[in-house]
Amino acid sequence: MLNTYLFFGLITAYLVGAVSAVILNKNDRLSAYVSFLSATLGAVFGIIFSVSILSGNSFASNLSGSSFLNIGFFVDKLSAFFILVISIVVFAVSVYSTGYVREYFGKKNIGYMGFLYNIFVLSMILVVTANNAVMFLIVWELMSIISYLLVVYEHENEDSRKAGFIYIVMTHIGTGFIILSFLILAGSGGSFNFETFRAAGSTMPPHLKDAAFLFALIGFGTKAGIVPLHIWLPYAHPAAPSNVSALMSGVMIKTAIYMLIRVSFDFLGAGVLWWGMLVLVIASVSALLGVMYALMEHDMKRLLAYHSVENIGIILIGIGVAMIFMSSGRPELAAFGLIAGLYHTMNHAVFKSLLFMGAGSIIHSTHTKNIEEYGGLIKKMPYTALFFLVGSISISALPPFNGFVSEWLTLQAQLLSVNLPDNITKIAVLFSGAGLALTGALAAACFVKAFGISFLALPRSAHAEHAKEAPVSMLAGMAILSMMCLALGVLPFYVVRILDSITTELLGTSIISRISFDFTIGTLSSFPAGISTTWIALLVFVFLPLPVVVYMLMSRTHVFKYETWGCGQPVSTSRNEYTATAFSKPIRMWLGSIYRPHREIQTTYSDSPFFKERVIFESGIEPVFERYLYRPVTWVVLAVSRIMRIMQTGYIQTYLLYILITLVIALIYVGSGG
């Protein structure tokens, strides 16, 4: 009963937030506070609700009983986990938003933003609780369209409109495949309710099962951003306001992960080896290419968007490995893989939202997204720098923060593949482990760049020089998630316990007694290995004062302070600093065959060839997917449209004539007994 109140309470909170935002539209400040605080309240309800489900029984509620559009909710532990992820992130982002939207006061319609924001969050909650395919598609589409409207919130900006267009086209292609998948499932099950999908999964003929899985993978993969369907992410996430990017990148793409797990494990039983292999290959490629392209990006938010592609890859590696184990009849190993995937889902949601909020603060105060124009921000914005650093360490998978735990678990799951009977599979999974290791290293390199170039050294532009620290509410939002990063990192054994209850329900086997010890998490292999991030963290705090102690001891000696010797060059201007382009140059050279970099130098001379007047330097990498995959497809579509356009004369009369001819032919066909 309590659960019912909580569930409808959270829905009401978001609806109230949405409506009051519009009603109070006249007053920007009031509208922002009421709508975002209402969202915060909804998030609190969401957290309590999901914790109550995770520690108790599942929740079901039906508002109508039709088999086609059954407005029903079903929250099992998997759904509850995703509600928890969404709610934690929404809680922090809503607090952050109250400060962030001040930038738009007087310029943009705040009520509109508050309305869309609340409905967007609500639609995500409904997506993970829907219990009927038709209802699911309605809320899924709602989520897509609302997020589209948020992407084009700054619609006076041409880039935003273009990004919005790419996003809405891609997301609808994805929805098309989802509908196909659901139609196959509904065709075998006889109704659109998810319970019948579950029943259909065990009785379906194999080829239909394959088709349903493939369509679901393409459909949900588009939303999740797997390579090569990731194309919209680097456009849409940067174009949206930063609080929305945090939600889109942090949690919206996770709803696709939720449905992938739901479809492949819950509905279809994950019984086929090549499904897992396919997911694993796509995931590894996404992880590697995502981080590689991120390294070449100098737009802060695009860089983060590419990291979303990478992290979705890492999550899917866990899930793919789980599917492989499942098909080999090792549910306990599958549970381990799934725990790794779900753990990373949670972690990525937390640190990616944190990073997007950090990027939002920087952009808020410097008004540029180009990291080449930052520099020295650690002095102007010390707290933002601290929180961004926490996010960077987490995403780079360094202990004791959360990214490390889940990537370690994922790697362990890959290593567990030595238990598989088939040698080819074994080797393939181990290779993907090597890929994951490389991904982690490149991610660390990328965040050394992102943090170092942005926050350290001297300001590289007037923008960075005049930067100011973000307001308290924004810092509070980031602080909450920074704490979460640390907590998820040093207390993994609690999280693993929760995740185990989910996999127990999904796969029917509990492994908690074998992987969770005192302050340590372990693996399932025959030589059990464990790691305790808690002790690592304590060790860090023990050694943290060490430099201070050393400094105290050394300070007795006499110290000369002088400028660095720079071969006679003046060192202390920002023009001499290491740039992001220079930092990523070695990697651009090593991986030249993937990036296909090009550069162009144009020199203009004044009267004499000895005096250069101007040098224009241009360098870039080839957008491989856009050029070789999307451009031909677009070209074909446009060519066909051009032919179809002959029909579109623009005369009303012609269109009416089409109708008349169709009508007469149809009537004659029917009339002649056709």
Next chain:
Amino acid sequence: MSEIILGSKSVQLLIALILVSTFMILGSTRLYSCVRAFGIQSFLLACVAGIVAYSTGKNDLYIVAALTLVIKSAVIPYIFIYIIREIKVKREIELYVNISPSLIIGGVLVVISYYLIRSINIMSELSGFALSASMSLVSIGLFVMISRKKAIMQMLGILIMENGLFLGAISLTYGMPLLVELGIFFDVLIGVLIMGILIFRINKTFESIDTDMLKTLIG
């Protein structure tokens, strides 16, 4: 039952006259006479409704007949004349298909309708006759929309189609429930008002209500 036979004879006459009025619209080049012919058509339709009401004894249908009389044969033609006067449009309608081919095509459409209805082969003589006329009206209305340039004629065409549907409904089933009927009248009235406003807008934007101009809207 004599009343119904009397009804059917006179109804047949009225339906024939309705067809004639439709051909008056097809055969005219002047906006006013088209509107007048439409008014006559609606008046005849009201008479049909009245006779059906009298012979079946359904009191609802008297209301429907009265509404037809007021809205379709008085208010709507008045709106038309008001629009024509206000936007000072040239009184001639411009055509894509000339008068004589228009009349021939109209005739062909009527023949097709009769042929098709005959092949359906389910009803008595009267309802078959009325249904054919109704389908003729629908197809001729559509043809009017296709073959005339002025936006006003598109509006008139759709009203002819509506009349056709009304005729079919009243002669086959002796009218729909009153509530539905009222809804349709309301729709038609509002539709005409909206289309009138649209024509004003088109006139304001393109300084003409020739639908030729609309083709500049395509990309």
